[in-house]
Amino acid sequence: MSDANLPADLPRDAGKRLAELKKLFTSDLSVNEFLLIKQAGFHPLGLVMGSSIYHTGIQTRKWSKSQELTKLTEAMYNARELAMTRMEEEAEQLDADGVVGVRLDVNYYEWGSDAAEFIAVGTAVKAESGVSHRNRLGKPFTSDLSGQDFWTLMQTGHIPQGLVMGTCVYHIAHRGLAQTLGSVGQNVELPNFTQALYEARELAMTRMQEEAERLGSTGIVGVRLEEKSHQWGSHTIEFLSIGTAVGDTGAAVTLPQPTTVISLDN
């Protein structure tokens, strides 16, 4: 592999490390996961990662208005996309079928105000049979499932298509003095809060579903919904929904009947 065919946004050091992976694999899989992935007919190729340090812009918010902060949403999307794309490019360099056990993290450093590092790390795998298991866009699949989950999924005739996510940064309006006074001492729903949270979640989940539809997947498993304020104060929240889109391979279900055991561990 020469540097000539390395994508422009990957550093040269990455190319060198990936070239070495022809002889040797690295993985952050535990022994259980490693053996299960071998059982499922795949071989780990190497630890792949993508990272981007991103400066988030500023957006003014109206104190009393619930609204999506599109600029911040865009920043969170862009930065994650950059990290994910670089990870996929590394997997591509290794000629992988997919990446399992992907972790997406956001780190903040003291020396970078308003800047955050978005990082994606996972283990690239390839089928030992030589049959391609790439997704229908012809790219390596990505998935945040563990080795155990991956094995189980494969036994049920499904294969991951891609890690899909939707995000929405939302500003939730503060309540006016009159509203606050009006509800003192009463059991009441606070409809403006409820509605704002609802809408933000719906936006995030819809975006995730759209991504899954683009991959032509039959469903999304292991969805997590995370709410984080990052560094924006209590009324600005990022809603992130993330999961693995799966597709039906048409293969027979070979998952053995579960055995119940009473463990002697304590």
Next chain:
Amino acid sequence: MTSTADGDATAGNLRDTLLSLAANGYASRSKSQKGSTSDLSIDEALVLHSIGWEPVELVCGAAAFSIPAGIWTWTQGEVVAASAAYAGAMGRAAAALQAECRAAGGHGVVGVRVDVTVERHLVNAVMVGSAVAPGGGARPPAMPFLSDLSGRDFTLLHLGGWDPVGLAFGASFVNAPRRSVSAAMRQSSQNVELTNYTEALYAARESAMERMQSIAGQLAGHGVVGVRVSEGPVPFARHVLRFSAWGTVVKASGRPDELGPVSVVVPLDDAALAFDAASLRGR
């Protein structure tokens, strides 16, 4: 100050370990007695026994490397002296562990706990694990293997047709880049990627991983499993980022896979209520 206190504690533990070893005449003790010491749990000892391996001795390796003064100022690029001290301390500790394992007649060390502290003037690495050997009194190899895998993981690998061959590690210390005031002003209201930061962190991470891979290559392994990558600022010099990666190098043993088909089980004890797939990943 906490880091110093931790460091003192480690240094204290190390001193105690060394003193007790010296007092007991370590090598003669392990040869003269038939019994064995190990920090394996009963379960681990049992599964090891099931594949014909027995614990031999609790072994320890330690090394401290000094860091020259004045290298923690905020400049550019990698803090080479710190990276070198880290590699030196880890390498020496691993070699000391191997030497103790050889002296005890072990074929390798499992469950190695790596405890490495970086202080302003010192990198301190301590490795403790259980030396193990197959029954039947086979001659121990000249270079025993080291592995941070548990006895249970070792057994699984063994049955799956793989052997651990050693511990691979790599670390890199790098200065955070600085942004010019004009660039910071220009970017303050924009969504932009800070490419110089991204590149600096990438380079550091890549060099740590590459050092790990080159050790794995020297050990003639086929791969590295259970790699743990950790990163974060150095506590006493927060502009310096530390990346470290380590894992167990494995090699296909050529024995057939004896694991057989996987069966799916549903545990019925309370522990299952707290079951979390993430816990299986060992973090």
